[in-house]
Amino acid sequence: MPSTADPAGPQDEPIAFGQRLRMLRMRRGLSRPQLGGLTGYSAEWVKKLESGQRSVPRLPVVLRLAEVLRVRDLTELTGDQHSCLPLFAGAGHARLGEVKAAVDAYPLSTQHQAPPVDHLASRVTRAWTARHSSPHHREVIGALLPGLILDAQLAVRQADRADQRRAGQAVLSEVYSLAQFFVAYQPDAALLWRVAERALIAAQESEDPHAIGVAAWLATQAHRDGGPAHFDAADAINRGTLAFLEPLLPDAPDTVLAITGALTFEVGYTAACRGETGTAWRYWDTARAMADRLPWDYYHPITSFSRAVMGAHAVTVAVELRAGNESVRHAAATDTSAIASRPRRARHWIEAARGYHLDGQPDAALAMLKEAHRSAPETVAYNGYAKRIVLEEANSSLTNRRRQASDLAVTLGFLSA
Known part of the structure; x- marks a missing residue:
């Protein structure tokens, strides 16, 4: 998981925004072109920010940088203690x-x-x-x-x-x-x-193959949540566990087939985080074929892996690949009511919100987050992506959208009433 430490450390002189940005980028193992691409800007724009040739951007851009860099508190990036705001962790x-x-x-x-x-x-x-x-x-x-x-x-x-x-x-x-x-x-x-x-x-x-698969599935996610510098570790445990489980599949029960399918999707998920489009969708296709081998009404009791969840997984892949239009298309095609788990259903609504936001449809994104809250408030309250969307739109130039986002920020617990 990302460190909660201030990258600057205790210093007498305040560290400039650009210096903080550079240290956080390097800590995450990102190049300037990668950071620029993930935030919708050029490598030259990143270079000018880091060197102080550009002023600190507006809040929506700062929040977008914070999302990509996976900072857990906005002060890590801004250095301003008055802007203290935990992003990727609840209180x-x-x-x-x-x-x-x-x-x-x-x-x-x-x-x-x-x-x-x-x-x-x-x-x-x-x-x-x-x-x-x-x-x-x-x-x-x-x-x-x-x-x-x-x-x-x-x-x-x-x-x-x-x-x-x-x-x-x-x-x-x-x-x-x-x-x-x-x-x-x-x-x-x-x-x-x-x-x-x-x-x-x-x-x-x-x-026990199933226990091994579940523990590896969660460890993979923990590594990936640490950011790009930890993607190789995520892949190592993921692919190693698949190599152990796949020979067992011909005689395996549904639980082992399902956890193998869930791990197969995770390889694609990490590939999508890297921007590897072909690999991401190839593993999604393989995972979908494994889901199709399960009974139509089956869902894995831990991971929620099932036929029903593959549409939600497609939204996640498209979002991580920054394909807004494609993620919206998959979101519209997914039968959310078929996802048996309330937390997993809420997670899908959040991913759909990310897709609509990427596609330039912020009002639809806010509507998706309302659905997530109806399904499982404790899922959305701890989700950094939901927080980033709401706080960005609370800064909108449109009065009605700004009011909606501000009200939602209070409802979700991101801001005090």
């Missing part, structure tokens, strides 16, 4: 402290008897179901996670046989994966990496 859920305490705990000795692994697995399944069905999914799983983490750890420690221990590790890995959904985009990057790495280790110990 921190009320239950974050409880979940962190459970992750940090190290139960070496206890009188508590671990529940049977089958019972624990049922609790985890119910937790995933609750997450997908609730508009306030972080609140729901935040309440469940402390007990699940403790019991899953104990199930591994108290296992008498090797097969029991492996089964316990599979459940523990899934609990940490659930925790990663809760922790993502909250202001504790170290905690996110702890749960991601523990999920990978427990999955390896379990030797």
Whole structure:
């Protein structure tokens, strides 16, 4: 995940906007042509900004740069403490402290008897179901996670046989994966990496293909969210896990086929973030073919991979490739009601909003974000792309649009009433 540290560090003299821009660009591993292309400007424009030959741009452009550079707080880019605004992280859920305490705990000795692994697995399944069905999914799983983490750890420690221990590790890995959904985009990057790495280790110990696939799927996303400098790491774990899973597919259950399909799409997603159009759509096509092998009403209980979600995935690919018209076309063709998960449905509305915004249709983008809020407020509240669109349009020259965006910023929790 991106660092929350100020790139300038403690200095007596304030660091200019252009210097900050250059340091953040280099930290993300972007060239000037790449940064310019991703923001709709030239490499020469970037060079002049960095050298101070151009003045600090207007807020919409600053927000666009912040999105591409994946800064977590606008002060990282502007240096102005009065513009303090977290972009790619929410303020921190009320239950974050409880979940962190459970992750940090190290139960070496206890009188508590671990529940049977089958019972624990049922609790985890119910937790995933609750997450997908609730508009306030972080609140729901935040309440469940402390007990699940403790019991899953104990199930591994108290296992008498090797097969029991492996089964316990599979459940523990899934609990940490659930925790990663809760922790993502909250202001504790170290905690996110702890749960991601523990999920990978427990999955390896379990030797369970599905657990391995899920942990790798989430680790891939964590690396990719770190920005272009981490895309190679995302690809390494993604492709390595696919090489492990693909030989198992002829005899695999639907869960393993689905997680393999989800990982296949992730390769395309990372390629789209790199601007590799052909590779991105080739992997999307392969993932769609895998989705078509699943029952028509199936959806994966963790990733939401299914036939229904492939339209939403197409919107994401088009958006990351900065193809506004194509992303709008895919958004219009996607049956959002067929996506079973409320958080995933909200995520699709946000991606559709990005597409409409890229296509020069800001009013439609704001309407999409309203739909996202209706589906799952806790998804949109922690989404940096949604925040960037709303705050940019709150600066619109059109009075009605500015009012709509400002009202939506309050509704979504980006600004105080």
